[in-house]
Amino acid sequence: MASVSIPARTEYLRHGLVSWLATVDHKRIGIMYLASTFVFFLLSGLMALVIRLQLTAPGLQIVNQDLYNQLFTMHGTGMIFLFTIPCLVGFANYFLPLQIGARDVAFPRLNALSLWLLIFAGVVMEGGFLLGILGLLPGGASNAAWTAYVPLSNKQFSPQIGMDIWLLGVVLLGISSTLGAVNFLVTAYTMRAQGMTIWRIPMFVWAMIVTAAMVLIATPVLTAALAMLIADRNFATQFFNTANARLWQHMFWFYSHPAVYIMILPAMGIVSEILPVFARKPLFGLKAVVVSTILIGVLGFTTWVHHMFVSGVDPIVERFFMLTTMIIAVPTGVKMFNWLFTMLGGSLNLKTPLLMCLGFLSTFVIGGLTGVIQALIPLDMQLHNTYWVVAHFHYVLFGGSVFGIFAGFYYWLPKITGRLLDDKLGKLHFALMWVGFNLTFFPMHFLGLMGMPRRIATYTADRGWELGNLIATIGAFMVAVSVLIFMVNFVRSLRHGARAGNDPWEGNTLEWTVTSPPPEHNFDTLPTVESERPARDLRLAASNPTVPAH
Ligand code: HEM
Numbered sequence: 001m002a003s004v005s006i007p008a009r010t011e012y013l014r015h016g017l018v019s020w021l022a023t024v025d026h027k028r029i030g031i032m033y034l035a036s037t038f039v040f041f042l043l044s045g046l047m048a049l050v051i052r053l054q055l056t057a058p059g060l061q062i063v064n065q066d067l068y069n070q071l072f073t074m075h076g077t078g079m080i081f082l083f084t085i086p087c088l089v090g091f092a093n094y095f096l097p098l099q100i101g102a103r104d105v106a107f108p109r110l111n112a113l114s115l116w117l118l119i120f121a122g123v124v125m126e127g128g129f130l131l132g133i134l135g136l137l138p139g140g141a142s143n144a145a146w147t148a149y150v151p152l153s154n155k156q157f158s159p160q161i162g163m164d165i166w167l168l169g170v171v172l173l174g175i176s177s178t179l180g181a182v183n184f185l186v187t188a189y190t191m192r193a194q195g196m197t198i199w200r201i202p203m204f205v206w207a208m209i210v211t212a213a214m215v216l217i218a219t220p221v222l223t224a225a226l227a228m229l230i231a232d233r234n235f236a237t238q239f240f241n242t243a244n245a246r247l248w249q250h251m252f253w254f255y256s257h258p259a260v261y262i263m264i265l266p267a268m269g270i271v272s273e274i275l276p277v278f279a280r281k282p283l284f285g286l287k288a289v290v291v292s293t294i295l296i297g298v299l300g301f302t303t304w305v306h307h308m309f310v311s312g313v314d315p316i317v318e319r320f321f322m323l324t325t326m327i328i329a330v331p332t333g334v335k336m337f338n339w340l341f342t343m344l345g346g347s348l349n350l351k352t353p354l355l356m357c358l359g360f361l362s363t364f365v366i367g368g369l370t371g372v373i374q375a376l377i378p379l380d381m382q383l384h385n386t387y388w389v390v391a392h393f394h395y396v397l398f399g400g401s402v403f404g405i406f407a408g409f410y411y412w413l414p415k416i417t418g419r420l421l422d423d424k425l426g427k428l429h430f431a432l433m434w435v436g437f438n439l440t441f442f443p444m445h446f447l448g449l450m451g452m453p454r455r456i457a458t459y460t461a462d463r464g465w466e467l468g469n470l471i472a473t474i475g476a477f478m479v480a481v482s483v484l485i486f487m488v489n490f491v492r493s494l495r496h497g498a499r500a501g502n503d504p505w506e507g508n509t510l511e512w513t514v515t516s517p518p519p520e521h522n523f524d525t526l527p528t529v530e531s532e533r534p535a536r537d538l539r540l541a542a543s544n545p546t547v548p549a550h
């Protein structure tokens with residue numbers, strides 16, 4: 001263990017609850033990020049189940065119209081702001097310093113601040129919602145959708161204090177995210193191991209660098225918009241009065257389209273880490289993967305108006321954004337080919353992490369393609385605000401990001417806990433989740449084409465929407481069961497899981513050269529890197545001492 005010995009009177013700083021509350025260790029902070037965001041995932045998932053139950057058949061009324069609106073608002077915000085974005089940050093907290101061969105992040109205290117801001121904001125938002133349900137908060141939580149469009153979200157239409165609580169929560173999250181981004185950028189820039197030149201940076205780290213840069217540019221715009229809305233609601237300012245209501249949409253989507261990439265790039269980074277290891281081959285076209293990541297980051301800022309095609313934007317402007325939206329499919333397509341060619345001819349190790357990556361590839365590609373279809377202005381006019389859109393973005397965010405997150409869990413949890421998850425249960429989780437996911441969301445494409453609008457609390461029996469909705473609800477419960485299986489697997493693994501050892505997968509990156517879990521200070525001596533696969537170099541050198549390490 002650590003060579004530094006801590007005197008007995010500060011022992012409480014190493015063990016017990018206080019040690020967790022006071023920690024500035026990136027690994028513990030990472031664990032707390034992962035654990036707390038997973039709780040928010042479960043809460044938002046429960047809300048999705050209630051939404052789905054209500055829509056199972058025509059005319060059901062499990063919750064009333066107003067609670068339904070709160071539910072999808074909190075489901076969407078919870079999934080995006082409290083789960084997907086910060087969960088990926090949790091992985092980065094734990095693994096970015098390890099992967100670059102550093103002992104911590106550049107600003108450990110700032111890191112702790114980001115974590116506690118996130119948790120506090122989550123408690124504020126979910127707490128506001130709960131108080132509303134219990135009848136303690138007149139008017140309940142925000143019910144203006146995760147987009148919080150004005151005038152719907154202004155004082156006149158949403159007078160309830162729950163709306164302000166929600167806005168404050170998202171402001172806090174914005175601050176947390178921005179601070180985190182600064183931290184990751186500085187860490188990756190200044191603290192890389194000796195020899196880790198630009199083309200030797202691991203793919204997950206590259207993804208986080210681009211993601212952090214996007215956060216730094218995009219998130220303050222949303223935070224400012226939210227603060228302006230709070231001022232409009234409470235201090236009689238007029239930033240978003242009816243005459244310039246479209247300003248809200250611009251500010252919101254200037255953040256929220258890049259937010260899609262803030263959610264998908266780190267997941268892509270995870271996939272780019274796992275595929276070469278499980279195909280036992282180098283990543284195909286490493287430079288193309290890096291360049292396409294950067295291009296996606298840049299182009300991600302040029303497409304936001306595609307969310308506003310029906311809001312009366314100048315037609316020339318609309319066409320520009322239609323084209324940019326289609327262009328961004330090019331670097332994304334490049335990545336798809338990189339991944340496919342990485343697997344081609346490899347000897348595939350068909351364990352759960354790889355299956356989750358295959359889940360990512362198979363579903364994300366559908367979400368990408370339906371996105372290109374939606375970019376066509378005349379089609380978007382028809383598809384806008386229908387269940388087609390709900391199908392599309394779940395294929396991207398769930399099919400992409402969430403499958404990527406679970407790939408990350410199966411790949412990296414053994415490093416964190418020292419124990420392997422059970423592969424059979426993992427495969428069952430994967431199969432149920434993949435089938436359940438497609439049952440839930442594939443029919444929504446057709447529901448959308450049949451005219452079912454999103455955000456409706458119920459529907460009548462004469463529209464032909466019954467079958468699609470029934471299948472979707474069944475699928476959603478399959479997903480729920482699959483997540484339960486994952487949780488059982490995880491808890492079981494803590495006691496009964498096989499010991500992971502340092503390097504259960506024959507990994508490429510530096511986290512696999514240290515014990516599982518890693519020592520407090522990560523590395524006894526800081527590593528030197530001589531290729532883009534330093535762990536493999538060391539493994540080969542150890543198994544054949546006469547051959548130089550690379
Ligand atoms: C089993 C899992 C899930 C189910 C069954 C589900 C179901 C739904 C449904 C039915 C809606 C539409 C509500 C409506 O328009 O009335 C919805 C909205 C939404 N979902 Fe999910 N969802 C799931 C997971 C996710 C995940 C993982 C994410 C993001 C990472 C996500 C993000 C959203 C967003 C942003 C909305 C839009 C909310 C709004 O309209 O304001 N969902 N979800």
Ligand SMILES: [Cu+2]
Nearest residue numbers: 257304306307
């Ligand atoms: Cu967009």
